[in-house]
Amino acid sequence: MxxxxxxxxxxxxxxxxxxxxxxxxxxxxxxxxxxxxxxxxxxxxxxxxxxxxxxxxxxxxxxxxxxxxxxxxxxxxxxxxxxxxxxxxxxxxxxxxxxxxxxxxxxxxxxxxxxxxxxxxxxxxxxxxxxxxxxxxxxxxYPKVGIGEKLVKSIIDEKSARENLYEMLHWGTWNSKKGESDQEPWVSVLEKVRFAPSWANQQPWQFIIDGDTLILAVMREKKDGLNRNRIDGGIIMFYIEAMVRQKGMNGKWVGPKEGVEKKYKIPENYEIIGSFSLNNAFE
Ligand SMILES: Cc1cc2nc3c(=O)[nH]c(=O)nc-3n(C[C@H](O)[C@H](O)[C@H](O)COP(=O)(O)O)c2cc1C
The missing domain is CATH 3.40.109.10 (NADH Oxidase)
Known part of the structure; x- marks a missing residue:
């Protein structure tokens, strides 16, 4: 599959x-x-x-x-x-x-x-x-409900259960928006991976597309200490990378560098956890 x-x-x-x-x-x-x-x-x-x-x-x-x-x-x-x-x-x-x-x-x-x-x-x-x-x-x-039923249910629930991708997308810097553009390589990847699981289905991720590079930010937790949203971030990082490969491209995740939050104008309640540069054009 x-x-x-x-x-x-x-x-x-x-x-x-x-x-x-x-x-x-x-x-x-x-x-x-x-x-x-x-x-x-x-x-x-x-x-x-x-x-x-x-x-x-x-x-x-x-x-x-x-x-x-x-x-x-x-x-x-x-x-x-x-x-x-x-x-x-x-x-x-x-x-x-x-x-x-x-x-x-x-x-x-x-x-x-x-x-x-x-x-x-x-x-x-x-x-x-x-x-x-x-x-x-x-x-x-083994799930008690048959996989077949799950499949039907997930397709029915699909639209309501996940946020619209464009709510989470920024172009170049935070809050820079543009219209729907499904020709963009990153958009076609993100359209698929937004179905990843997350704690309480909060989907705490935001994406900034900077040319060939995708920057991933997750919401910080209000309380001090561990940010649970980073686990959700790691989950979607796995799917993003796998989807990039499925589409015949390459690249890898790198951790955030000093000062990137400022560069991309990230608000205080979010933090960048990685960026991924594509090094192969789409076929
Ligand atoms: C880090 C993390 C923690 C979660 N913790 C719980 C949990 O404690 N109890 C639970 O029933 N579901 C938990 N979930 C499952 C989410 O509620 C679920 O992934 C989300 O609602 C989306 O639904 P789906 O996985 O069926 O697509 C957790 C998911 C993640 C990623």
């Missing part, structure tokens, strides 16, 4: 069949995460299988999921990462690759971040590595 089709048919799964997943398949999914491409190679990140999903969900109750409500799944996967510049984006970028593999194997997943209950969650799940933070989890198993 092509990536744009995956994006249109995937959705977060919150209802799971009790049926266990074959251990060899679970191993394959974990391997897909462990071998996933990194945004930043120097950041250690691992995916751990929690075989007893019911027990994990019970322990996490009150700490993980919207309003502390966990999702029952036959198994869970936990992501643990070193804390280093760019680690939240790197987590989003890599864990989404694991989730795409799970989807391709007919399995459901649902992002659950535990940024604000990190040490509690780690202790409850007996993850002892002192150098790594437990920041995200996902249940994993």
């Amino acid at each position: 092509e990536l744009d089709q995956i994006l249109r048919s995937r959705s977060s799964v919150r209802n799971y069949d009790k049926k266990k997943v074959d251990p060899s398949l679970l191993k394959k999914i974990i391997a897909a995460g462990e071998n996933s491409k990194a945004l930043y190679e120097d950041i250690t990140l691992h995916f751990l299988l929690l075989e007893d999903g019911q027990e994990a969900a019970r322990k996490m109750s009150g700490y993980a999921g919207y309003f502390g409500k966990t999702i029952e799944g036959p198994h869970y996967v936990a992501a643990v990462t070193a804390s280093k510049k760019g680690y939240l984006e790197n987590l989003g970028y890599r864990m989404e690759q694991l989730m795409v593999t799970a989807f391709q194997e007919g399995l459901g997943t649902c992002w659950i971040e535990v940024l604000h209950h990190e040490s509690k969650a780690k202790a409850l799940l007996h993850i002892d590595d002192p150098d790594l933070l437990l920041l995200a989890l996902t249940p994993i198993g």
Whole structure:
């Protein structure tokens, strides 16, 4: 299945069949995460299988999921990462690759971040590595609703569920707008990837097109501390890069340089997390 089709048919799964997943398949999914491409190679990140999903969900109750409500799944996967510049984006970028593999194997997943209950969650799940933070989890198993139904639903929901791309697009600098121009290479990429998942479907990303270069900004969080939106940023970075490749082009993400926020006139409640330059013309 092509990536744009995956994006249109995937959705977060919150209802799971009790049926266990074959251990060899679970191993394959974990391997897909462990071998996933990194945004930043120097950041250690691992995916751990929690075989007893019911027990994990019970322990996490009150700490993980919207309003502390966990999702029952036959198994869970936990992501643990070193804390280093760019680690939240790197987590989003890599864990989404694991989730795409799970989807391709007919399995459901649902992002659950535990940024604000990190040490509690780690202790409850007996993850002892002192150098790594437990920041995200996902249940994993067979969806209770058939994939076919999901596909239909996602197509029906498609328009209302995601914001209009042009609301998130800026040309050259922040708030510089222009009319719809689907001939632009970046527009055709972004039209597809805007279906990426995000926390509470907030779609906290904004895009600035500066010639061949795309600049990605995400909303800052009101509270001080970790910006959860950076995980969403990493997720869409993965899809953007994959979509660029699907369209026969190349390029790579680079982290923000000093002073870029000023250059692009980014408002204070947003921050730039990366830029991507195309180095191949569209065919
Ligand atoms: C970082 C992150 C954290 C999320 N946390 C939760 C969560 O705690 N509980 C939940 O039910 N869904 C969670 N979600 C799933 C989003 O609600 C979902 O991706 C969004 O509503 C879009 O729906 P879709 O994934 O079905 O396309 C999370 C998604 C992301 C990316």
